[in-house]
Amino acid sequence: MKKSLAYTKTGDKGTTSLVGGTRVSKTHVRLDAYGTIDELNSFVGFLICAITDKNELEVLRFIQHKLFTVGSYLATETETMSAKAASIISDQNIEYIEKHMDEIDSKLPAIRQFVLPGGSESASRAHICRSVCRRAERCMYRVKADYPVEDNILKFVNRLSDYFFLLARKECNLNGEEIFWKQD
Numbered sequence: 001m002k003k004s005l006a007y008t009k010t011g012d013k014g015t016t017s018l019v020g021g022t023r024v025s026k027t028h029v030r031l032d033a034y035g036t037i038d039e040l041n042s043f044v045g046f047l048i049c050a051i052t053d054k055n056e057l058e059v060l061r062f063i064q065h066k067l068f069t070v071g072s073y074l075a076t077e078t079e080t081m082s083a084k085a086a087s088i089i090s091d092q093n094i095e096y097i098e099k100h101m102d103e104i105d106s107k108l109p110a111i112r113q114f115v116l117p118g119g120s121e122s123a124s125r126a127h128i129c130r131s132v133c134r135r136a137e138r139c140m141y142r143v144k145a146d147y148p149v150e151d152n153i154l155k156f157v158n159r160l161s162d163y164f165f166l167l168a169r170k171e172c173n174l175n176g177e178e179i180f181w182k183q184d
Helices: 029-048 054-074 091-106 121-144 151-175
Strands: 015-017 023-025
Touching (some): 029 054, 091 151, 121 151
16 A cells, blocks of 8 residues: 655645535634634643553543544534544443543532642643633634534533543642632
8 A cells, every 4th residue: 555645736826625516715713612622632642641540541541532423523524414423422321421520529528619730740730721712612612603513523522621621630649739710
């Protein structure tokens, strides 16, 4: 089998193809959304480098795979074609994250103040993932304003930002100290 080239030259004039074949500007709202999901996935990889808990690593790898699913969905012309099975987020995917979030939260102390990003390196990386995830969600709602977006795609990304917040808290409690906002 011949090795594929890393470059195609098809985007040299500022356009790219969606799944379905339509060429759109590289400034298209869909590209912003799935590009932000890709950025999040890269930061999740960076976060993984600082996590030692094997169970948490398994969850984070699951998330990375599902972020590819989300990106694939966002790159699909949902207004003219159905998403492929590989581009679907299921109720079970959302429940998996929710269950894991409940496990983390059950072991954390209650808080009554806002938490500042930081406290440990792993927590800081989780906070970066949380904030990029929130931006991705905003981008996805801009897509939804003009194109069909499945509810589970939106729910999954919304849950992820909460997951990253809980993971940051967990990491602070294990490897550092939570820093609370002083309102004085």
